[in-house]
Each structure stands twice: as structure tokens, then as C-alpha cells.
Amino acid sequence: MKIIFATANQNKANEIQKIVPAEIEILSLKDINFEGDIPETQPTIEGNAVQKANFIVDKFAMNCFADDTGLEIEALNGEPGVYSARYAGEEKDNEKNIDLVLEKLANIDNRNARFKTVIALSIDGKLETFEGIIEGEIIKERRGNQGFGYDAIFVPDGYSQTFAELSMEEKNQISHRARAIKKMVNFLTDK
Numbered sequence: 001m002k003i004i005f006a007t008a009n010q011n012k013a014n015e016i017q018k019i020v021p022a023e024i025e026i027l028s029l030k031d032i033n034f035e036g037d038i039p040e041t042q043p044t045i046e047g048n049a050v051q052k053a054n055f056i057v058d059k060f061a062m063n064c065f066a067d068d069t070g071l072e073i074e075a076l077n078g079e080p081g082v083y084s085a086r087y088a089g090e091e092k093d094n095e096k097n098i099d100l101v102l103e104k105l106a107n108i109d110n111r112n113a114r115f116k117t118v119i120a121l122s123i124d125g126k127l128e129t130f131e132g133i134i135e136g137e138i139i140k141e142r143r144g145n146q147g148f149g150y151d152a153i154f155v156p157d158g159y160s161q162t163f164a165e166l167s168m169e170e171k172n173q174i175s176h177r178a179r180a181i182k183k184m185v186n187f188l189t190d191k
Contacts, residue, residue, distance in 0.1 A: 004027045006029065007028065024188065029056075039055060045070045045118045046068070046118040046131075049118045049119060052066035053122045053127070069084065071154070073138060076104055079104075084150070098153055105140075114134060116132070117176040117180040118180065132177060144163070144165035144166075159174075
């Protein structure tokens with residue numbers, strides 16, 4: 001089975017290919033020679049995932065899934081949330097995004113946060129959504145050099161290491177994206 005993953009982020013595509021069974025081939029946007037922008041104009045993480053999946057299905061008429069992920073920080077009323085990728089500006093600079101989070105939390109004791117991923121799967125004309133959440137906390141300085149996004153400042157509950165200090169294999173066992181992907185894989189393998 002071939003499914004397009006509506007992302008230009010090759011890190012995410014590689015991460016997901018390692019999670020899904022071998023009989024499911026994940027095609028990235030690069031694999032289908034798509035280099036344009038996919039709209040992300042919805043006010044929610046779920047809305048963006050659905051919008052991205054529908055956009056690719058409309059354009060290529062192939063089964064597709066898309067994800068959207070946000071870091072939700074309790075003390076910041078859920079920020080950056082749907083704006084996680086462009087929290088510090090439209091250039092989507094991970095380092096600036098981290099700097100802004102650390103700055104806003106500088107004098108705040110409550111560091112509770114969670115990563116939330118929603119996957120929208122458009123398959124055979126039907127739409128399904130799958131949610132994955134992992135709770136944790138934001139630490140005061142970057143640690144680790146694995147991963148991407150906010151991984152260097154997020155420590156998942158039950159761990160002492162940040163996502164950026166865990167190996168990709170360890171992160172794939174517990175991450176928000178892995179949890180949502182596992183739900184999608186269960187759905188696909190039960191079909």
C-alpha cells in the first residue's frame with residue numbers, strides 16, 4: 001500500500017516510515033515531485049491536518065495523510081499551539097521559537113506542557129483522524145542534539161532526558177506522533 005504523507009519535512013517522513021509496517025510505503029511530497037506550499041490556515045491543529053490532507057488528495061487523487069503538531073504550554077494558555085512552527089515569526093526558525101518559549105517562561109514555575117499531534121487520513125474517499133498526546137515539561141535550557149523543533153527543551157513525563165537527548169528509536173516508542181501513527185496503523189491493518 002502506498003500513501004502520500006503531506007509533508008516537506010524529510011525528518012518526519014523518515015520517522016514515520018520507521019514506525020509503519022514494511023507493507024505500507026510512505027511517499028513524501030518530494031517523492032511525488034510536489035514542491036509547492038500546502039495551506040495551513042485553520043485555527044486548530046486538527047483543522048490544519050484535515051486541510052493539508054484534503055489539499056493533496058484533491059491535487060493527486062491518491063490516498064494521503066497529513067499531520068499537524070503543536071506544543072501546548074499550560075502556563076501560556078496553550079501557546080504556541082497551532083502556531084508552534086511560526087511562533088517567533090513566519091521564517092519558522094526553531095532556535096528563535098525555543099528562545100521565545102524560554103523567554104516567556106523565564107519567571108514561571110509551572111513548566112507543564114504537552115505535545116499534541118493530529119493525523120488526518122484521507123483513504124478511499126473517507127476521512128479519519130487520530131490524536132497522539134505526550135505530557136511533559138519545558139526545561140530552562142536546551143539539552144541534546146537529536147530531533148527537531150522544541151525537542152531540546154521538552155522532557156516527557158517519566159524521563160530525565162529531553163526528546164533531543166533520546167535516540168530516534170527511543171523517541172519513536174513514546175512520542176505524540178508515534179502514538180497518533182500507531183492509531184492510524186492499527187486502523188489501516190484492521191481494514
